[in-house]
Amino acid sequence: xxxxxxxxxxxxxxxxxxxxxxxxxxxxxxxxxxxxxxxxxxxxxxxxxxxxxxxxxxxxxxxxxxxxxxxxxxxxxxxxxxxxxxxxxxxxxxxxxxxxxxxxxxxxxxxxxxxxxx
Amino acid sequence: xxxxxxxxxxxxxxxxxxxxxxxxxxxxxxxxxxxxxxxxxxxxxxxxxxxxxxxxxxxxxxxxxxxxxxxxxxxxxxxxxxxxxxxxxxxxxxxxxxxxxxxxxxxxxxxxxxxxxxxxxxxxxxxxxxxxxxxxxxxxxxxxxxxxxxxxxxxxxxxxxxxxxxxxxxxxxxxxxxxxxxxxxxxxxxxxxxxxxxxxxxxxxxxxxxxxxxxxxxxxxxxxxxxxxxxxxxxxxxxxxxxxxxxxxxxxxxxxxxxxxxxxxxxxxxxxxxxxxxxxxxxxxxxxxxxxxxxxxxxxxxxxxxxxxxxxxxxxxxxxxxxxxxxxxxxxxxxxxxxxxxxxxxxxxxxxxxxxxxxxxxxxxxxxxxxxxxxxxxxxxxxxxxxxxxxxxxxxxxxxxxxxxxxxxxxxxxxxxxxxxxxxxxxxxxxxxxxxxxxxxxxxxxxxx
Numbered sequence: 001x002x003x004x005x006x007x008x009x010x011x012x013x014x015x016x017x018x019x020x021x022x023x024x025x026x027x028x029x030x031x032x033x034x035x036x037x038x039x040x041x042x043x044x045x046x047x048x049x050x051x052x053x054x055x056x057x058x059x060x061x062x063x064x065x066x067x068x069x070x071x072x073x074x075x076x077x078x079x080x081x082x083x084x085x086x087x088x089x090x091x092x093x094x095x096x097x098x099x100x101x102x103x104x105x106x107x108x109x110x111x112x113x114x115x116x117x118x
Numbered sequence: 119x120x121x122x123x124x125x126x127x128x129x130x131x132x133x134x135x136x137x138x139x140x141x142x143x144x145x146x147x148x149x150x151x152x153x154x155x156x157x158x159x160x161x162x163x164x165x166x167x168x169x170x171x172x173x174x175x176x177x178x179x180x181x182x183x184x185x186x187x188x189x190x191x192x193x194x195x196x197x198x199x200x201x202x203x204x205x206x207x208x209x210x211x212x213x214x215x216x217x218x219x220x221x222x223x224x225x226x227x228x229x230x231x232x233x234x235x236x237x238x239x240x241x242x243x244x245x246x247x248x249x250x251x252x253x254x255x256x257x258x259x260x261x262x263x264x265x266x267x268x269x270x271x272x273x274x275x276x277x278x279x280x281x282x283x284x285x286x287x288x289x290x291x292x293x294x295x296x297x298x299x300x301x302x303x304x305x306x307x308x309x310x311x312x313x314x315x316x317x318x319x320x321x322x323x324x325x326x327x328x329x330x331x332x333x334x335x336x337x338x339x340x341x342x343x344x345x346x347x348x349x350x351x352x353x354x355x356x357x358x359x360x361x362x363x364x365x366x367x368x369x370x371x372x373x374x375x376x377x378x379x380x381x382x383x384x385x386x387x388x389x390x391x392x393x394x395x396x397x398x399x400x401x402x403x404x405x406x407x408x409x410x411x412x413x414x415x416x417x418x419x420x421x422x423x424x425x426x427x428x429x430x431x432x433x434x435x436x437x438x439x440x441x442x443x444x445x446x447x448x449x450x451x452x453x454x455x456x457x458x459x460x461x462x463x464x465x466x467x468x469x470x471x472x473x474x475x476x477x478x479x480x481x482x483x484x485x486x487x488x489x490x491x492x493x494x495x496x497x498x499x500x501x502x503x504x505x506x507x508x509x510x511x512x513x514x515x516x517x518x519x520x521x522x523x524x525x526x527x528x529x530x531x532x533x534x535x536x537x538x539x540x541x542x543x544x545x546x547x548x549x550x551x552x553x554x555x556x557x558x559x560x561x562x563x564x565x566x567x
Contacts, residue, residue: 011361013389017368030192082360083353101360103367 201286254287292331443482474501
């Protein structure tokens, strides 16, 4: 069974890039563009891991994480953001990893592998 | 019965006692939308206006760091020119704005003469053994110097520049600190300087000193605000630039792999091209917003600029599918603003109005006089309107309600309005559209004979 990853990314092109690249790694990817859509997906199916941006229109990534915490505590969450400066804070937001956006997806891929125990 | 009076009078009473007029002009400096230099020139004008009474010429030194530097001078160069200038300044109905315009013309004419030589004069601002003129500022004393060429305390270089035997030095003080010095003389009429003139000039010096002090503080405050905005901007730019760069890098990486199907190749190249365009747009907007200084405001007739913006291809394209109503009162007055910035302001407001309104809605532009000295340009839309938190944040750089917006349009408009002494009013409710009113200072158009 393929492991399922939910990507929350408001930039459609980035969502597409992640979807294609992570599918190649053998994951089943669902990409949404805002927190509300993410919560809706979480309500209808289960995921093994979530990758979310912070700054998004509507609810931001931190608010999303807080709500997910209230729902299912056991899903690992990776914050994927353009901001280097938030990196020190990610533990307080109860995320499991923080990856600064980069055109090389190597760090994101290795964090995913690590958290999924692959 | 209640009678209303304006705090700032648009013109000065010629019949009022000279002392009162002087103080009125100087105290108005604090409220004018002109640069420190313009306002200081008006103060110098006040000290030199009118034949017979007052002084003929004024020179200004400003303290910068620990130096006192010659900055500007004002006054006629000859008796003929004096007659002409004093005539202009005695014209009934002349006000602050006219004096500013007059001074700008005069200064540009004097640029290569006394001003250049004056600017070469630099003294230590805190020197026990300073020579005159710096002596007055260093000791915080008003000095009347007569028979200057026989006085060993007078700096010879200064004497060569000023070229008169009698002058008075007024230190400009604020909170017991020296901010500059004004030197006044009667080079044209050769009238002896009287104790009454010195007393009055001394009071003007105190007010001018306080004006310079508060203007400098204000400038520092703006710098601090700018620094805070820069911090916020750095964060924002990181985000705005990193996203397209990541997309470009990621999709290029895919292209570098062997055997990329033609369809995917074309798609990736399109994405890369679009993201590069987005980067260009971000850089353009940033550069536009960061333009350090806006041009000084001038009076101009806004009609042609408004028409130019409304008829521009960008606005015409945007307006397709919308109702665009325009109502300008006949015979528009002249408004105070930099014309180029004014056009950009209107373009920005229209952009926002169209973006906030769905097709089929209406955007209307109105231009009318609210009072003899206030012109309103308003842009109303029937779009989605603004929430109260949105309204509070509207003018904060990088705040945006648009999906692809940078949040720099309204802060730019605010900067322009601040620079020309205007005001912005916003009325809006969610679902009920928005009304942006820009209020400019205005005056009756000058009729060319």
